[in-house]
Amino acid sequence: MATAFKDLTASPIIQAYMRRTPKSAALAKRAQQVFPSGVTHDVRYMRPYGIYVTHAQGSRKWDVDGHEYVDYSGGHGALLLGHCPPAVTEAATRQLSRGTHHGASHELEVEWGERIKSMIPCADRVRFTSSGTEATLLALRLARAFTGRAKVLRFIGHFHGWHDHVAFGVSSHFDGTASTGVLPEIAGNMLMAPPWDIEATRRILEGDDDVAAVIIEPTGATWGQVPVAPGFLEALRQITRQRDVVLIFDEVVTGFRCGPGGLQGALGITPDLASLGKIVAGGVPGAALVGRADILNRLDHRAAASGDFEKILHHGTYNANPIACAAGIVALDMVRTTDVCRKAIDYGRGLQDALDDVFREEGVNWIAYGTYGGFHVFLNPNDIRTSRDEIESGSFDRETLCPPLAPGLIMKIRAGCLLHGVDIQPWPGGPVSAVHTDEDRHLTAEAFRQTIRMLKEEGDL
Numbered sequence: 280m281a282t283a284f285k286d287l288t289a290s291p292i293i294q295a296y297m298r299r300t301p302k303s304a305a306l307a308k309r310a311q312q313v314f315p316s317g318v319t320h321d322v323r324y325m326r327p328y329g330i331y332v333t334h335a336q337g338s339r340k341w342d343v344d345g346h347e348y349v350d351y352s353g354g355h356g357a358l359l360l361g362h363c364p365p366a367v368t369e370a371a372t373r374q375l376s377r378g379t380h381h382g383a384s385h386e387l388e389v390e391w392g393e394r395i396k397s398m399i400p401c402a403d404r405v406r407f408t409s410s411g412t413e414a415t416l417l418a419l420r421l422a423r424a425f426t427g428r429a430k431v432l433r434f435i436g437h438f439h440g441w442h443d444h445v446a447f448g449v450s451s452h453f454d455g456t457a458s459t460g461v462l463p464e465i466a467g468n469m470l471m472a473p474p475w476d477i478e479a480t481r482r483i484l485e486g487d488d489d490v491a492a493v494i495i496e497p498t499g500a501t502w503g504q505v506p507v508a509p510g511f512l513e514a515l516r517q518i519t520r521q522r523d524v525v526l527i528f529d530e531v532v533t534g535f536r537c538g539p540g541g542l543q544g545a546l547g548i549t550p551d552l553a554s555l556g557k558i559v560a561g562g563v564p565g566a567a568l569v570g571r572a573d574i575l576n577r578l579d580h581r582a583a584a585s586g587d588f589e590k591i592l593h594h595g596t597y598n599a600n601p602i603a604c605a606a607g608i609v610a611l612d613m614v615r616t617t618d619v620c621r622k623a624i625d626y627g628r629g630l631q632d633a634l635d636d637v638f639r640e641e642g643v644n645w646i647a648y649g650t651y652g653g654f655h656v657f658l659n660p661n662d663i664r665t666s667r668d669e670i671e672s673g674s675f676d677r678e679t680l681c682p683p684l685a686p687g688l689i690m691k692i693r694a695g696c697l698l699h700g701v702d703i704q705p706w707p708g709g710p711v712s713a714v715h716t717d718e719d720r721h722l723t724a725e726a727f728r729q730t731i732r733m734l735k736e737e738g739d740l
């Protein structure tokens with residue numbers, strides 16, 4: 280690790296990045312004294328350090344050194360409408376002066392819940408949480424309580440937040456063993472399946488009568504970086520229904536990005552439960568678990584009192600806080616009544632085309648892909664002969680699409696793009712918004728072109 284870091288700081292790309300961002304460097308130095316790794320979220324970690332942002336608007340943001348960037352972090356996917364969409368900002372600001380927390384029920388939460396119920400097919404009932412992590416945690420507890428079974432089947436590489444039941448098998452511990460800090464008993468009740476193999480999944484489910492639920496990122500691991508094959512979700516729906524296993528779509532990303540009804544609405548496959556986050560609250564903290572009334576009834580005081588089950592505990596100081604409600608209502612109305620989802624999906628496709636043109640012109644074997652409002656770049660270190668269509672058809676496993684890369688390569692790609700005014704995510708890729716423009720697309724493609732040329736000069740390509 281130390282060697283890789285030394286190599287990285289010797290890189291001309293990294294040196295140019297450091298020369299350009301002295302104020303970010305100074306803040307990163309202070310942050311090192313406060314935060315582990317100097318960051319507040321694992322994905323924000325970047326060597327030698329990331330940029331420090333002062334403000335953002337639309338598809339752009341600006342750093343403390345005065346540089347402007349086309350933004351592909353998009354609030355970790357929450358900002359389908361871009362930064363500071365006026366109607367959302369206005370609603371949230373108005374609510375700030377009316378109260379940030381009423382410690383009681385209020386009309387906005389009813390309106391927000393009604394919107395979600397009318398848009399998401401499986402949403403007979405809604406329960407608000409503050410984060411996607413809490414929503415998936417609640418989903419697993421409810422499924423276990425409802426079925427009286429212990430185990431949950433997850434898919435290798437699929438991300439569902441950071442609580443103990445899902446904190447392994449995402450970027451390590453793919454065999455399902457517990458990561459440090461997680462009890463082996465918890466890991467022992469989580470089964471890991473390969474999402475590119477429906478028959479293996481079927482065998483696991485048919486061989487175990489103690490499975491309460493299956494949870495899946497329905498477009499595939501990490502926002503569809505490893506796409507699921509057509510027919511996989513339909514088959515999963517069929518098997519889980521046959522075996523009375525609760526099917527949970529984790530739509531924290533896909534909800535309101537794939538369409539107003541989430542991926543379930545776009546594909547017409549209705550799960551039993553779905554976790555929602557990010558876009559649902561219009562860019563401020565808020566999330567929800569939605570699903571079948573008989574399952575969410577386990578949270579219902581009256582049903583528990585008159586039924587033969589124990590009520591499930593669920594609190595949360597900021598559940599349905601008025602700011603999230605105000606922002607979420609306006610954001611969902613825009614999703615419901617305008618073409619923002621389509622715009623983001625089309626921009627993503629156009630960006631992939633522009634990137635693929637650059638990759639071809641520059642003679643690299645990279646491939647841009649991604650079906651729903653974002654982009655991924657397959658860096659193809661093993662020079663596989665393939666295409667965007669083949670990747671998107673779910674033909675490849677995680678090892679193929681996320682192979683080990685040369686140390687520091689991702690950091691150099693990110694720094695190279697930042698040098699040319701574009702901020703991408705580390706997979707590499709990122710979510711896009713409905714307000715990215717043709718100019719953004721052009722700037723992004725050129726940033727990749729210049730980065731590729733710099734990588735060639737360094738001997739990385």
Ligand SMILES: Cc1ncc(COP(=O)(O)O)c(C=O)c1O
Nearest residue numbers: 410411412438439440531532556
């Ligand atoms: C698919 C998925 N599920 C759950 C989560 C966790 O959501 P949060 O970060 O709000 O806890 C994320 C976050 O990126 C996610 O992408």
